[in-house]
Amino acid sequence: MKIGELARRSGLSAHTIRYYERIGLLPYADRDGSSQRDYDTGILTWIAFLRRLKATGMPIREMLLYAELRSRGPSTEPERRTLLERHRDRVGQHVADLQANLLVLDTKISGYAGSAQGTDHDDAGTPTRERKPAGKRAARPR
């Protein structure tokens, strides 16, 4: 399988695959006769795992660490386990925070409910009022 197909099947772009290889997240792929990367389907499971880590917000540096531990063989399993556990705990905390914020958000939305006008909730103080010293000069976020 070459990079184009792997891109299609893995959901990463060919660019990203090369990028991952460059930084060491993906193994250096064997090249065929004309130096094109030739992948084994097994790589898909590894990519799926990486995507999972990424989806849960693990920074690439940590994924790299994990990949490196892997490459050092089974003796690093306890370390890998610890790494994943730490990550899981962080994600769990993050989920809890999100849920707490969701609750507040819902309360606020109810505040806007029906046709009732802004029942003094939450952001009631100091609205962002008209502020245009001169035309549209407010530096917009790049």
Added chain:
Amino acid sequence: MKIGELARRSGLSAHTIRYYERIGLLPYADRDGSSQRDYDTGILTWIAFLRRLKATGMPIREMLLYAELRSRGPSTEPERRTLLERHRDRVGQHVADLQANLLVLDTKISGYAGSAQGTDHDDAGTPTRERKPAGKRAARPR
């Protein structure tokens, strides 16, 4: 209250407060005699709300939109409500995804359990093996 105290009380840095004002997330603050920003405590509730939106991953552009709607008065409440609802739904979806991923992660961690060696789970295929064509030249992520 001037910017330093507001920074302390709001958890934003003075830099960030100025930045937010510049892009329009915070109202243009009144200046005292020597053109220093002078805040009313009411601003704290607004900042707290912004922090909540941020904590749930709302991009600044959308917060700006919300702030702008606010500044246009009560007639925009339905729109604001819709905005928040869309956001809430996105966050809810995100939380669900995270939980699904957490489950898989836990399964994987159990795979490393006790002293049992890597019971062919998940990322079993194609490990990132030794790959160092020549020394430490693998471009690290910037």
Added chain:
DNA sequence: CTACGGGTTCGAGTGCACTCTCAGTCAAGG
């Protein structure tokens, strides 16, 4: 008087994770 601890503006720099451009190579199809 002078040092200090704030404040001011503006613009440039940072870190992350891609994403794209460039200039070129190569194999297969018409």
Added chain:
DNA sequence: CCTTGACTGAGAGTGCACTCGAACCCGTAG
């Protein structure tokens, strides 16, 4: 033979959300 489309490496560019630096001003305590 020529085009097409996919590939190559290296490096520059992007978008986000800050974060910092430079050069300056200002009021109060010692």
